[in-house]
Amino acid sequence: MYKVGITGGIGSGKTTVCKVFEVLGIPVFYADTVAKEIMVRDELLIEGIKTTFGKESYFEDGKLNNKHIASIVFNNEAELAKLNALVHPAVFRAFDLWEVQISAEVPYTLKEAALLFESESYKMVDTTILVTAPLQIKLDRVVARDGVSAEQVKARMDKQLSDEEKIKMANHFIVNDEEHSIIEQVLALHKVFLNTAINLKLPQ
Ligand SMILES: CC(C)(COP(=O)(O)OP(=O)(O)OC[C@H]1O[C@@H](n2cnc3c(N)ncnc32)[C@H](O)[C@@H]1O)[C@@H](O)C(=O)NCCC(=O)NCCS
Ligand SMILES: Nc1ncnc2c1ncn2[C@@H]1O[C@H](COP(=O)(O)OP(=O)(O)OP(=O)(O)O)[C@@H](O)[C@H]1O
Numbered sequence: 001m002y003k004v005g006i007t008g009g010i011g012s013g014k015t016t017v018c019k020v021f022e023v024l025g026i027p028v029f030y031a032d033t034v035a036k037e038i039m040v041r042d043e044l045l046i047e048g049i050k051t052t053f054g055k056e057s058y059f060e061d062g063k064l065n066n067k068h069i070a071s072i073v074f075n076n077e078a079e080l081a082k083l084n085a086l087v088h089p090a091v092f093r094a095f096d097l098w099e100v101q102i103s104a105e106v107p108y109t110l111k112e113a114a115l116l117f118e119s120e121s122y123k124m125v126d127t128t129i130l131v132t133a134p135l136q137i138k139l140d141r142v143v144a145r146d147g148v149s150a151e152q153v154k155a156r157m158d159k160q161l162s163d164e165e166k167i168k169m170a171n172h173f174i175v176n177d178e179e180h181s182i183i184e185q186v187l188a189l190h191k192v193f194l195n196t197a198i199n200l201k202l203p204q
Pocket of ligand 1: 009010035036067070084114
C-alpha cells in the first residue's frame with residue numbers, strides 16, 4: 001500500500017486537511033489521537049508514565065491528565081524526550097497494525113503526525129506533505145480552539161522543528177492561509193497520489 005505522511009506545526013491545519021482527504025475516501029491514521037488512546041489503554045505504558053511523571057498523570061477515573069503532563073514536558077526538553085520515548089514506539093506499532101487491515105481496494109493511506117519528521121516516522125511512509133500557515137494565523141487558531149495562551153502555544157512550537165527545516169524534508173506542500181483554498185490543493189495532490197499508486201500496481 002502506498003503510504004503518505006502528513007504533518008505541519010501546531011495549528012497549521014493538518015487535521016482539517018486530512019478531513020478533506022477522508023471525504024475523498026482515503027483512510028487516515030491520526031497518530032496524535034492514537035497516542036492518546038494508547039496512553040489510557042496500554043497498562044505497561046500507563047505504569048511507565050505514572051513512574052516518570054507521577055500518579056497525578058491520570059485522574060481517578062483513568063483519564064489522562066493532559067494539563068499535568070503538558071506542564072512538565074513542554075517546559076523541559078529532557079522530560080519531553082522521556083515522554084516521546086515511552087509513547088512513540090507504541091504508536092509505531094499501532095500504525096503497522098492499522099495499515100495491514102486496510103482493504104486492498106484503497107489506493108493509498110495517510111498518516112497524520114505532528115512529529116512526522118521529529119520522530120523519524122517519515123521513514124515509515126513513501127512520501128510526505130507539509131501543511132504550512134503564517135505564525136500569527138497558527139497562534140490565533142490554537143488560542144481560539146483550545147482556550148490556551150499564545151505563550152503556551154509558542155512553548156509547543158519551540159519543541160517542534162521549524163517550517164524552514166521541515167520544508168527541506170517534505171515532498172509536497174499545502175498552504176493553509178487565508179488566500180489559498182485547501183480543497184483545490186488536496187484535489188491536486190490526490191490526483192498525483194492516485195497516479196503514483198496506479199503506476200506502482202502496474203506490472204513493471
Ligand atoms: C503532552 C500531552 C498529554 C498534551 O495533551 P494536549 O491535549 O494538550 O495536546 P494534544 O495531544 O492534543 O496535542 C496538540 C498538539 O501539541 C503538539 N504536541 C503534542 N505532543 C508533542 C510532542 N511530544 N512534542 C512536540 N509537540 C507536541 C502537536 O502540535 C499536537 O498536534 C499530549 O500531547 C501527549 O501525550 N503527547 C505525547 C504523544 C505525542 O508525542 N503525540 C504527538 C505525536 S504521536
Ligand atoms: N483554512 C482554515 N480556515 C479557518 N479555520 C481553519 C482553517 N484550517 C484550520 N482551521 C481551524 O484552526 C484550528 C486548527 O486546525 P487543526 O486542528 O486542523 O490544526 P492541526 O495542525 O491539526 O493542529 P494541532 O497540531 O494542534 O493538532 C481548528 O480549530 C480548525 O478548525
